[in-house]
Amino acid sequence: MMKDMSAMTDPRQPPAPTRAPVFELIEVEKVFQIRRPGAGLRRDTVGLRALDGVRLRVEQGASLALVGESGSGKSTLLRVLLGLDAPTGGRALYHGRPIREVRAEGPRFARDVAMVYQDARGSLDPRMTIGALIAEPLRHFGIVPAGQVAGRVAELLARVGLPADAAQRYPAGLSGGQVRRVAIARALASEPSVLVADEAVSGLDVSTQAQLLTLLRGLQRDMGLTLVFITHDLGVASYLCEEIAIMYLGRIVETGPTDAVLAAPAHPYAAALRAAAPRFFEPLPEPLPGEIPSPLDLPPGCRFSGRCPMVQPDCQTRDPQLGRHGEGRAVACLHPLGAA
Amino acid sequence: MKMDAIAADPLLAVTDLTVYRGQAKILDRVSLSLARGETLALVGESGAGKSTIATALMRLLDGAEVEGQADLSGAGDLLALPEAQMVRLRGRRMSMIFQDAGAALNPAYTVGRQLISVLRRTMGLDRAAARARAVDLFTQVGINDAEARLSAFPHQLSGGMQQRVMVAIALAGNPDLLLADEPTSALDVTIQAQIVRLILSLTRDRGASCIFVLHDLALASQACDRIVVLYAGQVVESGPAHDVLTRNRHPYTRQLQGCVLEIGRKDLLAPEGNVPSHDQMPEGCRFATRCPRALPHCATEPPPLAAADPARTGPLDHAFACWNPE
Ligand SMILES: Nc1ncnc2c1ncn2[C@@H]1O[C@H](COP(=O)(O)OP(=O)(O)OP(=O)(O)O)[C@@H](O)[C@H]1O
Ligand SMILES: Nc1ncnc2c1ncn2[C@@H]1O[C@H](COP(=O)(O)OP(=O)(O)OP(=O)(O)O)[C@@H](O)[C@H]1O
Ligand code: SF4
Ligand code: SF4
Ligand SMILES: [Mg+2]
Ligand SMILES: [Mg+2]
Numbered sequence: 001m002m003k004d005m006s007a008m009t010d011p012r013q014p015p016a017p018t019r020a021p022v023f024e025l026i027e028v029e030k031v032f033q034i035r036r037p038g039a040g041l042r043r044d045t046v047g048l049r050a051l052d053g054v055r056l057r058v059e060q061g062a063s064l065a066l067v068g069e070s071g072s073g074k075s076t077l078l079r080v081l082l083g084l085d086a087p088t089g090g091r092a093l094y095h096g097r098p099i100r101e102v103r104a105e106g107p108r109f110a111r112d113v114a115m116v117y118q119d120a121r122g123s124l125d126p127r128m129t130i131g132a133l134i135a136e137p138l139r140h141f142g143i144v145p146a147g148q149v150a151g152r153v154a155e156l157l158a159r160v161g162l163p164a165d166a167a168q169r170y171p172a173g174l175s176g177g178q179v180r181r182v183a184i185a186r187a188l189a190s191e192p193s194v195l196v197a198d199e200a201v202s203g204l205d206v207s208t209q210a211q212l213l214t215l216l217r218g219l220q221r222d223m224g225l226t227l228v229f230i231t232h233d234l235g236v237a238s239y240l241c242e243e244i245a246i247m248y249l250g251r252i253v254e255t256g257p258t259d260a261v262l263a264a265p266a267h268p269y270a271a272a273l274r275a276a277a278p279r280f281f282e283p284l285p286e287p288l289p290g291e292i293p294s295p296l297d298l299p300p301g302c303r304f305s306g307r308c309p310m311v312q313p314d315c316q317t318r319d320p321q322l323g324r325h326g327e328g329r330a331v332a333c334l335h336p337l338g339a340a
Numbered sequence: 341m342k343m344d345a346i347a348a349d350p351l352l353a354v355t356d357l358t359v360y361r362g363q364a365k366i367l368d369r370v371s372l373s374l375a376r377g378e379t380l381a382l383v384g385e386s387g388a389g390k391s392t393i394a395t396a397l398m399r400l401l402d403g404a405e406v407e408g409q410a411d412l413s414g415a416g417d418l419l420a421l422p423e424a425q426m427v428r429l430r431g432r433r434m435s436m437i438f439q440d441a442g443a444a445l446n447p448a449y450t451v452g453r454q455l456i457s458v459l460r461r462t463m464g465l466d467r468a469a470a471r472a473r474a475v476d477l478f479t480q481v482g483i484n485d486a487e488a489r490l491s492a493f494p495h496q497l498s499g500g501m502q503q504r505v506m507v508a509i510a511l512a513g514n515p516d517l518l519l520a521d522e523p524t525s526a527l528d529v530t531i532q533a534q535i536v537r538l539i540l541s542l543t544r545d546r547g548a549s550c551i552f553v554l555h556d557l558a559l560a561s562q563a564c565d566r567i568v569v570l571y572a573g574q575v576v577e578s579g580p581a582h583d584v585l586t587r588n589r590h591p592y593t594r595q596l597q598g599c600v601l602e603i604g605r606k607d608l609l610a611p612e613g614n615v616p617s618h619d620q621m622p623e624g625c626r627f628a629t630r631c632p633r634a635l636p637h638c639a640t641e642p643p644p645l646a647a648a649d650p651a652r653t654g655p656l657d658h659a660f661a662c663w664n665p666e
Contacts, residue, residue, distance in 0.1 A: 118526070121443055122442055164617065205383070205385050205388075206600055210610040232527060235603050278533075278562055279562070280562075281585075283562065284536060
């Protein structure tokens with residue numbers, strides 16, 4: 001597998017036309033129908049726009065951190081990448097072909113693209129032992145001959161830092177963090193080329209986290225594993241991922257190289273996130289002013305305008321689109337920070 | 341707050357809490373104290389027993405044998421009270437925010453119904469008043485569209501929103517002891533800060549106490565007065581947050597601190613080894629199999645928790661358990 005980061009970070013060099021990115025989202029929209037507020041017993045529904053015009057390219061070998069407001073659509077975006085949810089608008093492509101189509105063709109996609117779910121416990125069958133859970137993808141995809149399954153399971157357990165006797169236990173017998181490690185072992189079992197992970201290391205102590213992050217970073221840097229990694233921890237994002245995309249209410253509001261974006265965020269929401277990251281012995285940061293708007297009732301103009309410290313009159317009428325903002329970066333703001 | 345004054349009147353005093361699951365000793369003589377109005381962080385290895393401590397105090401632990409004592413001021417030993425009395429305490433005097441919000445919420449009922457039933461039971465509110473209070477609580481925890489979201493089922497909410505629903509449910513009865521098991525691990529940092537501030541304003545500011553299970557040491561330093569560090573079911577270090585984070589003596593605490601990822605850090609060195617399984621746990625210091633400072637007798641003789649400063653030996657003072665401290 002080859003790394004091809006140049007196309008992502010250097011805008012002067014157009015991507016080779018022969019090689020489609022691993023994932024490409026073009027104006028992707030996902031609307032959920034939910035009960036209308038105050039509808040009582042009537043069955044009125046209303047559309048909740050969980051994703052609203054998302055554009056994203058993930059090149060082979062890239063590592064992308066997806067961060068943002070809780071409820072902004074990160075998990076929904078991942079479900080679209082995995083073909084579990086069909087977008088209600090726009091196109092979602094895997095190597096240039098519709099994801100849902102590729103997924104329907106057979107087990108190849110499921111083997112190549114592994115997933116660690118946010119609800120790790122809910123994603124594991126409680127009636128299966130940990131050993132059986134990890135053996136399942138090994139058998140299903142024929143990764144190793146039957147005689148070697150037990151050995152490989154033991155290897156995977158050790159890799160994610162679980163004791164060997166965990167194989168005989170059931171998910172209910174493991175702590176929250178241990179269950180998360182099982183989910184990672186299971187995802188790595190099929191030897192995927194893409195790992196899509198939703199809060200895979202949250203809820204782990206920092207030393208266990210360090211073991212898993214160095215493992216994942218090694219796989220990404222040395223084996224060319226493509227990573228899409230949802231995290232709330234900006235330190236994790238900056239250690240593991242070369243690029244970052246920041247979401248707010250169904251949209252990507254800023255993307256670019258992680259270090260550059262975190263050193264000088266251009267979008268005021270990105271700046272607020274950066275400022276809220278925990279810091280030793282500092283007072284807890286003041287919350288952003290204003291109410292988080294409802295995805296059912298977005299304000300006109302910029303959806304961050306009700307809480308934005310930089311808001312200008314035109315922000316309430318014009319809806320900013322993601323546009324280029326310096327080297328490899330893009331921002332959806334009419335008055336980005338640092339633009340003077 | 342004056343430390344010696346509160347030491348005399350602790351809200352909670354846990355002594356030698358030991359939990360067995362079959363042969364495995366999941367908690368090994370854990371002692372900790374909590375003063376009124378104090379916020380304590382419980383940190384440590386995943387699987388160390390943090391949730392077990394909280395669940396044992398709530399008396400919601402299944403399939404385990406529990407020894408020791410846990411005195412809650414004005415209520416008695418939580419580990420010995422009859423169940424009928426525990427039922428009255430839960431939600432009113434003490435409540436817990438569970439680690440797996442998705443699993444703790446009932447998938448068959450709307451989140452509003454779950455919150456309203458807690459409000460009616462703990463606060464004795466009628467249906468309309470409970471509903472109004474529910475909208476209030478949802479708004480306080482930052483759930484927009486509170487009215488509409490009351491009729492959502494758990495699976496229709498994002499992970500972070502489920503977590504905030506749990507916070508609302510736990511705070512519904514104004515408890516004076518809140519056990520918050522990773523209440524913000526699933527939240528973005530702006531909402532995390534908002535929720536932590538909210539929990540502190542609804543607990544500490546009215547003299548209630550709070551035990552936070554968390555992994556983010558920087559957050560612990562911002563939100564908590566004291567820190568207890570746990571490794572494999574044992575308390576290895578405890579004391580005021582400043583002492584534990586800036587003058588730590590236990591090699592495991594030191595290791596944890598060395599793994600904190602500040603933004604921009606790329607040189608992470610992962611520690612070696614893993615926690616031994618319970619049938620291979622050393623008799624003495626449980627960290628001995630991985631400790632860079634281990635001495636020959638560490639694995640066989642359990643180090644006692646001893647005061648870091650011989651002049652300060654109260655239950656809230658800095659202490660560590662190690663034969664060869666840093
Ligand atoms: N099955 C569903 N039915 C209705 N609404 C849904 C459904 N799944 C998600 N939503 C809504 O879509 C929006 C985006 O949810 P999503 O889970 O993608 O957020 P997220 O960014 O992953 O948040 P978190 O960080 O809290 O996990 C939220 O408003 C959520 O309530
Ligand atoms: N039902 C059970 N049966 C057997 N062992 C269990 C059970 N529940 C927990 N354990 C074990 O007890 C130990 C302590 O678990 P606990 O959930 O308290 O850990 P924790 O410190 O909260 O970890 P985490 O940070 O990962 O949530 C773990 O080693 C776990 O494997
Ligand atoms: S467009 Fe205006 S309101 Fe929106 S983020 Fe930029 S400055 Fe703030
Ligand atoms: S008692 Fe020994 S093995 Fe345990 S932490 Fe101290 S030096 Fe290390
Ligand atoms: Mg999510
Ligand atoms: Mg736990």
